[in-house]
Amino acid sequence: MTLLATIKDVAAAAGVAPSTVSRVLAGSNRISPQTHEKVRAAMKELKYHPNANARSLAKKATHTIGLVMARPVEQAFANPFFPEVMRGIGSALYAQGYNLILSMAATPAEERTACLRLLRHSRVDGVILTTSRIKDRLIDDLIKEEYPFVLIGRAPEQPAASWVNNDNIAVGAMATEHLMSRGHRQIALISGPPDTLVSLDRRQGYVDALTRAGLPLRPDLEVDGGFTKEGGTRAMHELLNLPTPPTAVFCIDDAMAVGALIALKERGKSGSVAIVGVNDDPLTALTDPPLTTVRIPVFDLGATAATVLIETLTGRVTGPRQIILPSQLVVRESSNWTLG
Amino acid sequence: MTLLATIKDVAAAAGVAPSTVSRVLAGSNRISPQTHEKVRAAMKELKYHPNANARSLAKKATHTIGLVMARPVEQAFANPFFPEVMRGIGSALYAQGYNLILSMAATPAEERTACLRLLRHSRVDGVILTTSRIKDRLIDDLIKEEYPFVLIGRAPEQPAASWVNNDNIAVGAMATEHLMSRGHRQIALISGPPDTLVSLDRRQGYVDALTRAGLPLRPDLEVDGGFTKEGGTRAMHELLNLPTPPTAVFCIDDAMAVGALIALKERGKSGSVAIVGVNDDPLTALTDPPLTTVRIPVFDLGATAATVLIETLTGRVTGPRQIILPSQLVVRESSNWTLG
C-alpha cells in the first residue's frame, strides 16, 4: 500500500522514458532485448504493478465484463443454474485475462439500471444477460446505446442481438417423447410464467411432440409452477385433483419436478405418476425416486457467451452471433417404467 | 457509445468551470442553488455519466470490492453455500453503492495470484475471502502489504485479521447433543479435511459434547468425507463395515449427509441410522428421509462481511473486527426418533 511505484519510477530506475516502460508492458516487439531486460529488472526491484484504472482511462477499455442477473429472491440461487453458468463464464474470462463484475438485481427494473450504470460509467466493456423475457426494455436500450452484450437465452424481437441458448424446443420434445415411449398418453405440463422464453420454448417442444403423435392437447393439463419447488408441489396437487389426472408430467425445470415428487409423496402416490424435469441439478439424482431429467450444458452456455462477448469486444467477430447448444436426456427411475 | 459527454462538455454547456461540475457531482454544499440547477440541467441534456475510471484514478479508490473463491471444481457451486453467501455480499454492497468483482479460482495458488492482482492493480479497494485453511499464505501477504480484507471463517494465527464466522463449535455440539438426546451413544463423525478450520471446529463441538456426557471418543468412528456427496457415501459404507457400527452419524456438511443417506439406502438400512447434516441446503428437506441439519446464517455471513469491509474502507471502523453469528438446529425425520 503506502505508495506504489508508478511507470515513471520504473522509467527513472531503468534510465529510460515512461513510454519505453509502457511498451515493455504492452509486449511491443520494437524494443531491444537489453532495455527490455533493464526495465523488467527495475519493475521487479520496485515491485511495480500497473494501475488498471489509469490504463482503462487511457485505453478506453476496462478488460472487464459485467454479468447481471435478475432473480426474485426465492428463485435466486436455489437454482443451481446460476452458479454453474457463472463458473462457465469465469473460466472463459480467466483464460482471456478478463475480469468479471457481478451485479445481482432483485427486479427487472433494478437489473436495467444496474446494467446501464456499469456500461455508462465505463466500468465494463460489455455485459452478459440472463434474461428470458420476451419483451425486454433493457435489450432495446443496449442496442440503442450501442453497448456490446450477449444474451444467455434468445431475443426473438431483436435479430441484431447476439445470444447463446440451449435447444429448448428439442428439450420439450425429448422429454415428451420419452414419456410417450413408456406408454403415456395423458401427459401434463408444469411450466413457468408465459412471458419467459424458456417456458414457451419448452412448451412448444411438448406441443410439437404430442401433435406429431396425434395426441390431443388438453389445456387442463397445463399448469404454471412459477419455477419454484413450492409451485411445483402446488401444481401437482392441482393436477391430481383433476377428474382425469395425468399419468405423466413434464416439468420444465428440476425445482418444480422436485416439488411434484413431494406432492406425489404427500398423496401416497410416489412412483405412480411419471415425472421428468430439466437441468440435471446435482441433487436430483438422490430424490426419491431419482429424477429423470434433461441435462442442459449450463457451464458451456456460460463459457460460450463469454467467449462470444470477448470476440465481439476485440473485433475478432462483427455482427450478431447466435448459437444453440444441445441437451441430453438422462433417464432415471422417476419415469423409467412402462404404463399399464 | 460513440462519444460520451465529459465533465468539460457539461461545464461548457452550463457556463461554469469543470471543478464546479465536479462539486455538484460530489454533492458539495458550497454551491449556489442556481448553478446547481444549471449544471443538473446540462447533465441531463447531454446525458452525462461520470467516468468511473477517471474518478478512481483521481481519488485512488474504486468503490469496488473483490470476492475470491477457491474451490476445486467438484465442490465448486454444487454446494449452495457460495451462491447464498454471494447474495448476502451483493445485497450489502448494493445498499452502499459498491461494486463486486468476482474471481473464481480452482486452486489456492490461483486464488492467491488472482487476489493479489486485483489489489495491486488497484482494481478493488479490498477483498472478501472464503478461505478456511489454517495456515494461509494469502492472508500473510495481505497483512504484509496492508490491503484491507475480511474473512468469512476465521484466522487463528492472525489476530490482526477481521473476520465473520458462524459458531462452528456450537454447531458440532448442538448436533451431537441432539443425537444423544435421542438415546444414541455410538455417534460417528463424517468430517472434512483436517486442515480446514470449519472441519476442526465442528469436530471440536462434537468432541466437547461427547466428553461432557462422559462418552468415550472412538477414533474408528471418525471418517473424512472430503466435503462431497460421494465422499459421504464412501465414508458411510466404511462406518457400516465396522464390527460395531454407529447408530448415529454427524456429518459436518449437508452434501456428505446426503451421501450418507444414499449409502444407507444402498445397504437397505434407510432410517436405521440417524443422520444430521449442516447448512440447511434447500434441497435437503426433500431427501428420503428429510434431513435433520444445522442451519447456518449464510446470507448474513456474506452481508456482514461486506458491511465490515466497507466500514474498514471508509475508516468508519479501525482495527480488526471479529464477529460470530449463531446457527440453529432444524430437526427432521432423518434423526427424529429414539433409539430403542
Added chain:
DNA sequence: ATGAAAGCGCTAACAA
C-alpha cells in the same frame, strides 16, 4: 461560491 491549474498513472502519436 466559483475558477484556474496541476495532477492521478498510463497510452499513443509524432519525432528523432
Added chain:
DNA sequence: TTGTTAGCGCTTTCAT
C-alpha cells in the same frame, strides 16, 4: 529503437 508531448476524465488545492 527510443524519447517527447499531449491527452484520457475527473478531483483538488489554491486563489479570488
